Amino acid sequence: MHEDQLVRYSRHILLPQIDLDGQKRFLDSRVMVIGCGGLGCAAIPILAAAGIGSLMLVDNDRIELSNLQRQTYYTPDDIGKFKNHVMADFIHRQNPDITVDTVPYRLSEDELSSLIHDYDVILDCSDNLKTRQMIGRVAYSSKIPLIYASAIRFEGQLSVFDSNNDRSPCYACLFDGAETEQDRCSFTGVYAPLVNTMGAMQASEALKVISRMGQALTGRILHYNALNFSFHMLECDRNPHCNVCGCLRN
Numbered sequence: 001m002h003e004d005q006l007v008r009y010s011r012h013i014l015l016p017q018i019d020l021d022g023q024k025r026f027l028d029s030r031v032m033v034i035g036c037g038g039l040g041c042a043a044i045p046i047l048a049a050a051g052i053g054s055l056m057l058v059d060n061d062r063i064e065l066s067n068l069q070r071q072t073y074y075t076p077d078d079i080g081k082f083k084n085h086v087m088a089d090f091i092h093r094q095n096p097d098i099t100v101d102t103v104p105y106r107l108s109e110d111e112l113s114s115l116i117h118d119y120d121v122i123l124d125c126s127d128n129l130k131t132r133q134m135i136g137r138v139a140y141s142s143k144i145p146l147i148y149a150s151a152i153r154f155e156g157q158l159s160v161f162d163s164n165n166d167r168s169p170c171y172a173c174l175f176d177g178a179e180t181e182q183d184r185c186s187f188t189g190v191y192a193p194l195v196n197t198m199g200a201m202q203a204s205e206a207l208k209v210i211s212r213m214g215q216a217l218t219g220r221i222l223h224y225n226a227l228n229f230s231f232h233m234l235e236c237d238r239n240p241h242c243n244v245c246g247c248l249r250n
Contacts, residue, residue: 001029005097022211023051027097029116029210030054033124034135036083038190039063039149041071042199043123045218048073048091048098055091056119057084058103062120070192095151106131114140122207124148125199129175136161136171137244144170146171147205149198154191156198156225159236160205160217162247168218173239173246194226 001009001024012018012026017132031052033040036059048055063071063078070081078086084102091100107115112134116122122144125183132148139146141163146161148171162168201222206228208214223232 005051005181008097012050015159017213018211022213026051026207027047027053029120030056030120031121031123031206031210032056032058032116032118032121033125033126035123036060036087036123037067037127038070038151038192038195039199039202040083040087040123040124041073041126042196043125043203043231044087044091045073045094045199047206048095048100049231050203050238051095051097052206052210053097054101056088056103056115058107059084060106068153068178070190070195072196073140104132109138113142113143115145119144120148121145121147121209123202123206124171125202127184129177132171132193137177140170140172140193143238145209147202147209149202151195151198152190154225156194156206156224157221158201158224159221160209160220162209162216165218167238169236169238170242171243172244173242174236176243191226195223197224197226 009023013020013023015152015157029052031047033044035056054123056154061083063074063083065079068074073090074086082104088100116138122139124132124146126132140163143163148161149158161171205216219236221236223235236247
């Protein structure tokens, strides 16, 4: 770590839970983020500022006017551009220490499976159940920790799924239903501060997993209601009948 990096990351290095060793882990780590919308817009700049060494940004969406209410790193001049390209340009200016790669198309399950092994952590910042289920299956089979969050209306959820931990459920243990139109922000709406709060908490969980500090949300799911500012934590066990990690797989 050179002198400029010691200064740049000094406020993290001063924390005994991170210290030099933790910061070196950040700089040596590789993180994949799927989704550069509301959640990704909050999480990605935090990860980059913290010094995550390599980021892969996966998103096939282009910026629309309706995104600007909550996706705060995009401007009217960016409308029509790929979200991950605009975010990558920002990250390059924000932190020259790190590398950023982009995939501006929707990955198939096989493509994600071949890519994910190069990464230490994956953040699910997507906005639809089909994609989340696919990410969950690949993360489980690849034994890559998955940081999951969602935000709709005034309510958010956050959890960590880690198949390296025998007690950790997988995504499908908790979410194996069908998505309805009412489950999409484009139909029901979403509170802008909620999205940014959940994305920031995703970034925090990723940094904790990478640096091995504190207690990650593995085996627990956090529910947050921004309307009445309430938090509820639920313990979550593996579903023995899960079709991904349980007796019904394959």
